[in-house]
């Protein structure tokens with residue numbers, strides 16, 4: 779029995795089949811590189827990837843930071859942490875990737891220890907996004923950068939579903955996320971955490987059914 783809310787519990791407790799399916803779903807897609815360009819990650823950087831799943835993004839980032847850099851993969855799920863370690867060994871980057879289990883309330887990293895922190899489709903699930911973003915700021919060095927990529931479910935348009943029906947569906951599914959409209963909140967949350975030079979981009983990104991259900 780667990781007392782965690784569903785939006786958290788469904789990531790903590792993942793059965794073996796679903797874990798393997800996520801392992802395939804969260805493979806690194808080279809088309810994603812463009813999304814990470816503003817993070818400006820380069821050789822020698824120490825990078826955190828929060829909500830790293832089975833570690834494929836962290837492993838790709840390890841190839842960008844090279845032998846002098848390091849990537850800390852951070853995820854709430856212990857199975858993903860183990861998969862990350864195995865995947866890093868298989869990819870030949872185990873010396874440059876560490877995996878940690880955490881839920882975003884505190885990050886298991888010292889103050890000012892990162893040059894960059896990336897996160898994708900994860901702040902939507904944390905208990906308190908304001909608090910987690912303050913943690914991002916704590917672990918980044920002065921001049922470091924956080925790069926967050928998140929969606930905004932109520933803002934989505936799904937063809938051929940009507941806006942009203944979509945809104946009903948989002949409301950019905952909202953218990954699976956903590957903050958379904960996190961996308962529109964990011965700028966304000968970064969300001970509240972004390973970040974400066976905040977750049978916000980809204981990307982109208984068409985997603986086809988076959989991309990979601992390969």
Ligand SMILES: C[S@@+](CC[C@H](N)C(=O)[O-])C[C@H]1O[C@@H](n2cnc3c(N)ncnc32)[C@H](O)[C@@H]1O
Pocket residue numbers: 786789790804828829830831832835852853854855858880881882897898899900903904905
């Ligand atoms: C939708 S997946 C995104 C995975 C990866 N960032 C990507 O884009 O391929 C969300 C990830 O966040 C993790 N996660 C969910 N809630 C979390 C929390 N409170 N703290 C840390 N990780 C969390 C999940 O275990 C999962 O790996």
